[in-house]
Amino acid sequence: MSDTASPPPTPPRPAGRAKPRQSDIARAAGVSQATVSLVLRGAATGVVLAPETRRRVLSAAEELGYVPDPVATRLAAARNGMLGLYTFSTTFPTDVAHSYYPVLVGVEEEAAAQGQDLILFTGASRAADPTSDAAAVRRVRAADGCLFFGRHVPRDPIRRLSEDGFPFVYIGRREEPGISYVGADYVSASAEVAARLAALGHRRVRYLRENDDAPASTDRERGVADGARGSGLETDGLVERTDGGDVEARLARWRDEGVTAVITEETDTGAALSGLTAAVARAGLSCPGDLSLALLGTPAAAPAAPVPGLAGAISGFGVPMREMGRAAVRLLLDLIEGGPAPRSHLLACEPVAGATIGPPHPGR
Amino acid sequence: MSDTASPPPTPPRPAGRAKPRQSDIARAAGVSQATVSLVLRGAATGVVLAPETRRRVLSAAEELGYVPDPVATRLAAARNGMLGLYTFSTTFPTDVAHSYYPVLVGVEEEAAAQGQDLILFTGASRAADPTSDAAAVRRVRAADGCLFFGRHVPRDPIRRLSEDGFPFVYIGRREEPGISYVGADYVSASAEVAARLAALGHRRVRYLRENDDAPASTDRERGVADGARGSGLETDGLVERTDGGDVEARLARWRDEGVTAVITEETDTGAALSGLTAAVARAGLSCPGDLSLALLGTPAAAPAAPVPGLAGAISGFGVPMREMGRAAVRLLLDLIEGGPAPRSHLLACEPVAGATIGPPHPGR
DNA sequence: TCAATAACCTAATACGTATTAACGAAACTT
DNA sequence: AAGTTTCGTTAATACGTATTAGGTTATTGA
Numbered sequence: 001m002s003d004t005a006s007p008p009p010t011p012p013r014p015a016g017r018a019k020p021r022q023s024d025i026a027r028a029a030g031v032s033q034a035t036v037s038l039v040l041r042g043a044a045t046g047v048v049l050a051p052e053t054r055r056r057v058l059s060a061a062e063e064l065g066y067v068p069d070p071v072a073t074r075l076a077a078a079r080n081g082m083l084g085l086y087t088f089s090t091t092f093p094t095d096v097a098h099s100y101y102p103v104l105v106g107v108e109e110e111a112a113a114q115g116q117d118l119i120l121f122t123g124a125s126r127a128a129d130p131t132s133d134a135a136a137v138r139r140v141r142a143a144d145g146c147l148f149f150g151r152h153v154p155r156d157p158i159r160r161l162s163e164d165g166f167p168f169v170y171i172g173r174r175e176e177p178g179i180s181y182v183g184a185d186y187v188s189a190s191a192e193v194a195a196r197l198a199a200l201g202h203r204r205v206r207y208l209r210e211n212d213d214a215p216a217s218t219d220r221e222r223g224v225a226d227g228a229r230g231s232g233l234e235t236d237g238l239v240e241r242t243d244g245g246d247v248e249a250r251l252a253r254w255r256d257e258g259v260t261a262v263i264t265e266e267t268d269t270g271a272a273l274s275g276l277t278a279a280v281a282r283a284g285l286s287c288p289g290d291l292s293l294a295l296l297g298t299p300a301a302a303p304a305a306p307v308p309g310l311a312g313a314i315s316g317f318g319v320p321m322r323e324m325g326r327a328a329v330r331l332l333l334d335l336i337e338g339g340p341a342p343r344s345h346l347l348a349c350e351p352v353a354g355a356t357i358g359p360p361h362p363g364r
Numbered sequence: 365m366s367d368t369a370s371p372p373p374t375p376p377r378p379a380g381r382a383k384p385r386q387s388d389i390a391r392a393a394g395v396s397q398a399t400v401s402l403v404l405r406g407a408a409t410g411v412v413l414a415p416e417t418r419r420r421v422l423s424a425a426e427e428l429g430y431v432p433d434p435v436a437t438r439l440a441a442a443r444n445g446m447l448g449l450y451t452f453s454t455t456f457p458t459d460v461a462h463s464y465y466p467v468l469v470g471v472e473e474e475a476a477a478q479g480q481d482l483i484l485f486t487g488a489s490r491a492a493d494p495t496s497d498a499a500a501v502r503r504v505r506a507a508d509g510c511l512f513f514g515r516h517v518p519r520d521p522i523r524r525l526s527e528d529g530f531p532f533v534y535i536g537r538r539e540e541p542g543i544s545y546v547g548a549d550y551v552s553a554s555a556e557v558a559a560r561l562a563a564l565g566h567r568r569v570r571y572l573r574e575n576d577d578a579p580a581s582t583d584r585e586r587g588v589a590d591g592a593r594g595s596g597l598e599t600d601g602l603v604e605r606t607d608g609g610d611v612e613a614r615l616a617r618w619r620d621e622g623v624t625a626v627i628t629e630e631t632d633t634g635a636a637l638s639g640l641t642a643a644v645a646r647a648g649l650s651c652p653g654d655l656s657l658a659l660l661g662t663p664a665a666a667p668a669a670p671v672p673g674l675a676g677a678i679s680g681f682g683v684p685m686r687e688m689g690r691a692a693v694r695l696l697l698d699l700i701e702g703g704p705a706p707r708s709h710l711l712a713c714e715p716v717a718g719a720t721i722g723p724p725h726p727g728r
Numbered sequence: 729t730c731a732a733t734a735a736c737c738t739a740a741t742a743c744g745t746a747t748t749a750a751c752g753a754a755a756c757t758t
Numbered sequence: 759a760a761g762t763t764t765c766g767t768t769a770a771t772a773c774g775t776a777t778t779a780g781g782t783t784a785t786t787g788a
Contacts, residue, residue: 117503142434
């Protein structure tokens with residue numbers, strides 16, 4: 001019907017016009033852009049507009065298919081609605097069992113509930129190069145605030161953030177004063193485990209901890225020692241550290257020494273526990289038949305080498321990881337909104353009765 | 365000293381400034397904000413600045429710990445080096461086994477390798493409320509581009525993005541024309557599994573698929589049907605859908621019908637597989653002794669109810685999830701940089717020999 | 729020495745929305 | 759009728775960065 005020779009010079013975005021702005025609505029409704037903003041978003045400002053004006057603006061907005069530009073909204077709000085999540089390892093670990101995973105679940109849940117998005121900083125994914133660490137940590141300022149997460153944390157880049165008043169929260173207890181964190185009360189929970197073993201009749205116990213000085217390990221050691229003292233366990237030689245050596249030999253020595261129960265801890269790698277259960281299996285022992293076994297912390301997924309003859313869970317306590325994630329998000333938002341008053345929480349751990357501890361059975 | 369009636373209007377952030385701006389750098393270096401912008405980001409504009417000026421600006425930026433504001437950067441119509449990741453379910457599933465997890469690993473790896481940060485958009489974590497979905501999807505514009513991920517995806521909010529030319533990539537095959545995706549070649553891989561069963565001698569087989577119409581399921585069904593036709597399997601009654609009913613009864617019926625092998629699929633919930641293995645266990649059957657069992661897709665972690673007598677993996681094929689994640693990031697960056705030419709990839713699936721299929725053993 | 733060129737930098741503006749101070753008009757007081 | 763409130767709206771500005779046109783000074787050419 002129409003002549004095909006001269007198609008109209010098609011503009012780059014042919015479908016209707018580009019995205020409508022508030023100013024387009026304003027023109028259509030015969031008001032100013034400010035009025036449009038007030039009608040559309042100004043419920044909180046206390047300004048009241050004439051019903052007729054509201055109606056005109058709303059119908060014009062509907063007509064044009066207006067949707068607010070989230071980027072501009074956030075710019076104007078001087079908040080970007082994004083919380084940083086910086087893990088001092090890859091956020092999604094591959095080689096390591098997902099021991100921290102529940103924390104991420106909690107963080108995501110609470111962030112979603114609060115309408116915040118998360119920026120995953122990928123800085124630490126590559127080499128453990130300290131300079132790149134510093135640069136990566138600095139990027140964190142792109143967010144309104146940041147969560148830090150990981151067993152080992154470089155101090156200097158963080159101190160800088162702290163001095164500048166940038167809001168951030170550690171997940172895990174920290175020693176540094178004036179820094180906010182959400183942690184788990186490992187001390188009490190560990191003491192309770194020691195006391196539980198004592199109540200069953202154990203006297204000579206070993207606690208095998210990771211050979212580094214993360215606060216989480218320090219706290220557990222302190223709890224075990226406190227609990228041992230308070231409940232009558234022997235404290236001499238109570239604590240040993242992993243050393244990469246032969247766990248089976250260590251286990252044999254313990255049996256020779258008359259040890260009836262072993263406590264170990266679960267950390268990011270799960271090395272202590274998996275080494276121990278493997279050694280128990282190779283030695284042909286069973287829990288709690290030959291040896292009581294307690295674990296300080298939630299085991300990551302299913303252990304690679306299940307404890308032989310083990311029906312239920314490993315006795316000890318569980319870490320409220322998900323709740324830690326949620327609490328950390330809430331605390332961070334408090335910091336961002338409220339004043340600079342640093343606050344911290346220690347969450348209680350849940351005792352796990354489990355099936356790996358029982359009355360002592362002296363070996364050999 | 366001062367009268368208490370009129371406290372000076374205390375600025376909200378008294379202690380220094382949390383986040384340095386370009387204007388702060390400009391003041392420190394004795395130049396204009398525009399110069400700072402040119403030094404920091406203007407490599408492409410052709411404007412050349414005196415080396416001495418560059419130096420001053422860069423050192424002032426370093427000194428103050430400047431980090432560009434991603435939102436402002438985006439508003440000014442530029443890239444901010446951030447890729448969005450939007451999942452139409454929680455990114456970190458809790459009740460569901462982590463079947464999608466490897467995809468996220470791949471996404472994070474490749475993003476880190478490309479120097480991009482990830483923004484996790486949390487919109488879909490709550491109720492499947494369509495309006496909140498729309499608002500949440502809109503937010504992804506804060507990133508340079510976005511990956512969408514999930515078995516079920518609302519179309520309308522996405523169409524909007526597409527019309528506006530916002531770059532995004534689906535992880536998983538999509539029907540919509542002109543949309544980029546990275547998927548797995550379920551059709552070929554599923555056909556190969558059917559052919560494998562036929563080659564072992566099976567003739568009467570059942571394929572139990574999820575009862576919804578996600579592309580992933582549609583593709584697998586098509587592949588199984590194609591493969592069955594091509595290899596001589598019976599095609600009548602081949603395909604059945606999960607219905608929430610009694611899987612054990614269904615299994616018994618199949619045995620009565622002379623079915624010697626069952627194929628099922630792994631999806632986000634893993635429901636089909638776990639229901640089936642549980643039914644096999646309760647029926648006292650073993651694989652492949654009594655019944656051959658094949659699985660289309662990588663099982664999520666360890667199945668809750670392991671197949672009795674199963675030593676190795678479940679036969680079938682594996683989905684190259686990690687590589688899909690990586691490929692999606694690369695494709696997205698292509699879209700962001702290059703033109704709007706939508707491109708897509710189908711990655712090949714890896715056959716898994718496994719230990720659950722063998723020659724047919726007619727039941728009863 | 730004066731104009732032409734180059735080198736370097738900045739003022740101005742755009743992006744789209746939120747907020748506040750202020751203004752005109754209408755409705756009340758006395 | 760002049761002054762006071764109240765109401766409804768808008769002008770102006772801020773948020774932080776990118777970009778472009780243009781201005782200032784230094785350098786060169788004749």
